[in-house]
Amino acid sequence: MSRATENGVGAASPATDARERLFAAAVEAFADKGFHGTTTRDIATRAGMSPAALYIHHKSKEDLLYLISRAGHHATLRLVKNALSASENPVDQLTAVISAFTEHHARNHTTARIVNYELAALSPEHLNEIAGIRREIERHVREIVSAGVTTGDFHTGDPRMTTLALLSLGLDVARWYRDEGQWSPQAIAGHYRDLALRMLGYRDQRNPADA
Amino acid sequence: MSRATENGVGAASPATDARERLFAAAVEAFADKGFHGTTTRDIATRAGMSPAALYIHHKSKEDLLYLISRAGHHATLRLVKNALSASENPVDQLTAVISAFTEHHARNHTTARIVNYELAALSPEHLNEIAGIRREIERHVREIVSAGVTTGDFHTGDPRMTTLALLSLGLDVARWYRDEGQWSPQAIAGHYRDLALRMLGYRDQRNPADA
Known part of the structure; x- marks a missing residue:
C-alpha cells in the first residue's frame, strides 16, 4: 500500500x-x-x-495520529505546490492540481481517511498546526481559481465555495475508493480533472464542443 | 440539532x-x-x-449504529424519490435531487458523518441491507443523469463516475459543514446545484452565457 x-x-x-x-x-x-x-x-x-x-x-497515540496527519497534509501541500510551479497558466495549474490531488486520495486512501476524518481527535495545539496546512492548501487552490477568473478562463460567482467543492470531490475519493474497484486512480483523476474544468465554466477554445 | x-x-x-x-x-x-x-x-x-x-x-451498540444508519439512508432515499416524482424533466429532477441531498447533508451533518464513515463497523448482514439502499440511491441519480443524456440536456462520457462525483460533492458537505459557519445549508445547496449542472455539461438555453 x-x-x-x-x-x-x-x-x-x-x-x-x-x-x-x-x-x-x-x-x-x-x-x-x-x-x-x-x-x-x-x-x-x-x-x-x-x-x-x-x-x-x-x-501517546495522539502523537502518532499527529505524525500521520502531518505527513499526509505535507504530502498534499507538496503536490499542490508542485502543480503550481509546473506552469504559469491557471488552466494548466488547475488540471495538474486536481489530477494529482485526486490520484493521491485514491492511492493513499487508507491514510487519507485517517487524515481527514480523525481531525477532531488531535490536541488543540496539533489541530491548530494541521489547520494551518489545510488553509495553505485551500489558499493555493483558491488563488489558481481566482487567477483563472482574472484571465477570463474560469467563471464562478463564489471562488471560495467552488474551491471547497473542488477539494471535496478529490478528498471524498478516499472514502469510496477500493483497490479492487473497476477504476484506476489515473482514470478517476482524468475524469475529475474534466469535471473540475466544467465546474469552473472553462471552455476549451481549441474544441468548444468539449466544454 | x-x-x-x-x-x-x-x-x-x-x-x-x-x-x-x-x-x-x-x-x-x-x-x-x-x-x-x-x-x-x-x-x-x-x-x-x-x-x-x-x-x-x-x-448491542452495533444494533444502534444499524438503526441510525438505516434511518439516515431511508431519509436520503426518500428525498431522492421525492425529487424524482416532482417532475418528469431530468434537469428539474437533478436540480431538485442535488439541492435536497446537499441541504440534507449540511443540516444533518452529525448523523450523516456516522452514517457515511462508520459503515465498516456494521455487521455483514446489516451492511448488506444498507449497501442495498445506497445502490438504490445511486441508481435513481444515475437514471436521472442517463435520462438527461438521452434528452440531450446532459453530456458525460461516464454517467456512473459522474453520478458518484455528484453524490460525493453533497456527501462531503457533512464533513466540513459547521453550524456556526458563514454559509447556510440553502446557500450551499444553491451553489452545488449550479455546479452539478455544469458537471453534466448542461447549457441553459434561456441564458447560454450562464453555462
Whole structure:
C-alpha cells in the first residue's frame, strides 16, 4: 500500500526503524478501529513491541495520529505546490492540481481517511498546526481559481465555495475508493480533472464542443 | 440539532421514549468518540439509563449504529424519490435531487458523518441491507443523469463516475459543514446545484452565457 510512499523507505537506524514500524502499525490500527477504538497496546502489538517500548518513541497515540496527519497534509501541500510551479497558466495549474490531488486520495486512501476524518481527535495545539496546512492548501487552490477568473478562463460567482467543492470531490475519493474497484486512480483523476474544468465554466477554445 | 428531524418527535409510550433517548444518545456518543471508541455504558449514561436497561431495548451498540444508519439512508432515499416524482424533466429532477441531498447533508451533518464513515463497523448482514439502499440511491441519480443524456440536456462520457462525483460533492458537505459557519445549508445547496449542472455539461438555453 501507500506506507512506503508516505513513510519513506530505507531505515537509517534501529530507532528510525522502530518509529516507522509504529507509524505503519498506527495507520493500520486507526484504519481498522478508528482512533478512539485503538489502544497504544494495539499499536505496539501490531509493531511487534511492548507498550513500554512504544512510549520510548511516542508520548501517546495522539502523537502518532499527529505524525500521520502531518505527513499526509505535507504530502498534499507538496503536490499542490508542485502543480503550481509546473506552469504559469491557471488552466494548466488547475488540471495538474486536481489530477494529482485526486490520484493521491485514491492511492493513499487508507491514510487519507485517517487524515481527514480523525481531525477532531488531535490536541488543540496539533489541530491548530494541521489547520494551518489545510488553509495553505485551500489558499493555493483558491488563488489558481481566482487567477483563472482574472484571465477570463474560469467563471464562478463564489471562488471560495467552488474551491471547497473542488477539494471535496478529490478528498471524498478516499472514502469510496477500493483497490479492487473497476477504476484506476489515473482514470478517476482524468475524469475529475474534466469535471473540475466544467465546474469552473472553462471552455476549451481549441474544441468548444468539449466544454 | 437534527435529532428531532431524524428521530421523530412526540413519544407514544415509555418504551418508545426510551428507544428514542438511546438513539439520540448513540448519535451523540458515536459523533464524539467514533463507534469503536464508544461503549454501551457511554450510551446508557448519556440516555440516563443503566447498561442493563439499554439491553432491554437493543442487543448491542452495533444494533444502534444499524438503526441510525438505516434511518439516515431511508431519509436520503426518500428525498431522492421525492425529487424524482416532482417532475418528469431530468434537469428539474437533478436540480431538485442535488439541492435536497446537499441541504440534507449540511443540516444533518452529525448523523450523516456516522452514517457515511462508520459503515465498516456494521455487521455483514446489516451492511448488506444498507449497501442495498445506497445502490438504490445511486441508481435513481444515475437514471436521472442517463435520462438527461438521452434528452440531450446532459453530456458525460461516464454517467456512473459522474453520478458518484455528484453524490460525493453533497456527501462531503457533512464533513466540513459547521453550524456556526458563514454559509447556510440553502446557500450551499444553491451553489452545488449550479455546479452539478455544469458537471453534466448542461447549457441553459434561456441564458447560454450562464453555462
